[in-house]
Amino acid sequence: MKKLQKGDHIRVLSPSASIAHLGGFEANISAKERLEKLEFKVSFSSHYFENDLFESASIASRVEDLHEAFLDDSVDAILATIGGFNSNELLPYLDYDLIAAHPKIICGYSDSTAFLNAIYSKTGIKTYMGPSYSSFKMIEGQEYQTRMWLQALSQTSYELVPSEQWSSDAWFLPDEPRHFFPTKWKVYAHGKASGTIIGGNLSTFSLLRGTPYAPQPDKYILFLESAEGYPPEIIARELAAILQAYPRPEAVLFGRFPKECEMTPEIFNYVMAKHPILKTIPVMYDLDFAHTQPLFTITIGAKATVDTKAKSIVIDEKIN
Template identity: 50%
Template sequence: MIIPNKLKQGDEIRIIAPSRSASILSDEGVQTAKERLENLGFVISFGKHVFDKNLQNSTSIQQRVEDLHDAFADKNVKGILTVIGGFNSNELLPYIDYELIKKYTKVFCGYSDITAIGTAISTQTGMVTYSGPHFSSFQMRKAQEYQTHFFKQCLMQNEPFELKPSEHWSDDAWYLDQENRVFENTVWKTYNEGTVSGELWGGNLCTLNLLQGTKYMPIIENAILFIEDDEMTIPETFARDLTSLLQNAQSIKALVIGRFQRASKITEEQLLFILDKHPMLKTIPVLYDVDFGHTQPMFTFPIGGEVQIAAEKGSLKLVRF
């Protein structure tokens, strides 16, 4: 896999909206996120159509593709952050100029619905993309230190490093109330022990599964899968989606599951019941309640990169990213 050049202070980061529009953010939120990234030493610019919106708080396929292509083709731009997730980034996949992206490789980062477009870019160009904070994620004040630390570790340096658990985590609507937040102690948990290394694929589970049957779906056999889902899932749908992905892979090296939101009702009892259904998961390393997905804070990880897992220690190390 091609590793894009790492970001450095003084680099320009382009903000684009391949899913929902930035119009859903407050002016204060946009300014806060922009200033926080500028304080890290970056120059921030915005795509032409980032603040436009249609009936579903997005923009046309043509407008979103235009901003994506402009961001990659602009030689001054060294990294690309998505505004936020949503529901429709997979609409863009047949219209993307993947040869253009391969010619101008650069950091591309986002999560949730962005799993579709990031994965498609990786499969079609051989370039590593990143599952990590959106532009909107940098509005968050409390727990921002952890998120920013691993964003910088993954996107601004080359040396292998360990992903470590946060001290505490939250599932509250921080974007509505930054002050009155509720945090809990973080514990990464082991379902099955083992040590392994391999290529990493994954992201948001229901979004990744949208790619099955298309040329954009990666070959995940013998890969290490990182998966998570949001508050719209429930135990039954997560079980169905996980089964579909495992049947696609037939065999994987390891499974790492991001922490669930409370609204999903996927308790530890429910999750263990689901995992117990699959004999293959009793023979490979499996971790869960890990710091990525739709709870805060989150770390950044490379789609198509290489990771080492020592599940009995709860250890994750990014090797090539």
């Protein structure tokens, strides 16, 4: 699969929530301008402005937009507008043979977990969990976020490093006050491990359990995170379900929980202690992953090598 280069054409589409969910096209125009300043061409899908009762588009429209983007030889990369709640609706209707025949970069986060893991599972094509289109209108923290996005999409081997500071404020409201704190990646259980990256948003990844779209690599590392609005007892329930579906991870790496989750260190340790395996494998948490800002980008389906003593995470796309 071709890696991203300056001058490449990025197609923006909405597999989940529409641009209307974020205030409309003009409210997000700065994201387009930032991508163009990075020397990318930006276009939008045929049904980009469709908006229904759930601030999304019909299944047929979203599937058509994805197929059209993969079939268009001028498109080098596909970028989701934002997450949402319903991209798993698309999975039975996607033409995975078509996608496999026209492999290209596809990136998103949050609800994008569903189709990113499904495409990897059904085709073997590696996908990217990182900023969405609308993420590029964020101002503070954008240098780190963009740098980590570019390294993942343009290199076949790269290392994840912590941001300098993080925020759990509404990134999609750039005029609102922001509060930043020093970043510190933390370790629950030490060790070294390697495995294939799968996972993403806890609740969305849980939707794949028992379906043909759940990836099943032999050795896997789970990257997991939760969105705003999910309290610790729901996070604990979803984690238990994932560890039942994926009972032998080589390591588990947790993204930083948004402030709305009210996940304290005491509660986190309590939840971790429910699962004996998490004391026997490398477990890191408070990583720059998903619903706090800024966020790094990872490659679903690539090999990750973790060393908790060094707090090192190296990703190699050349090795499955």
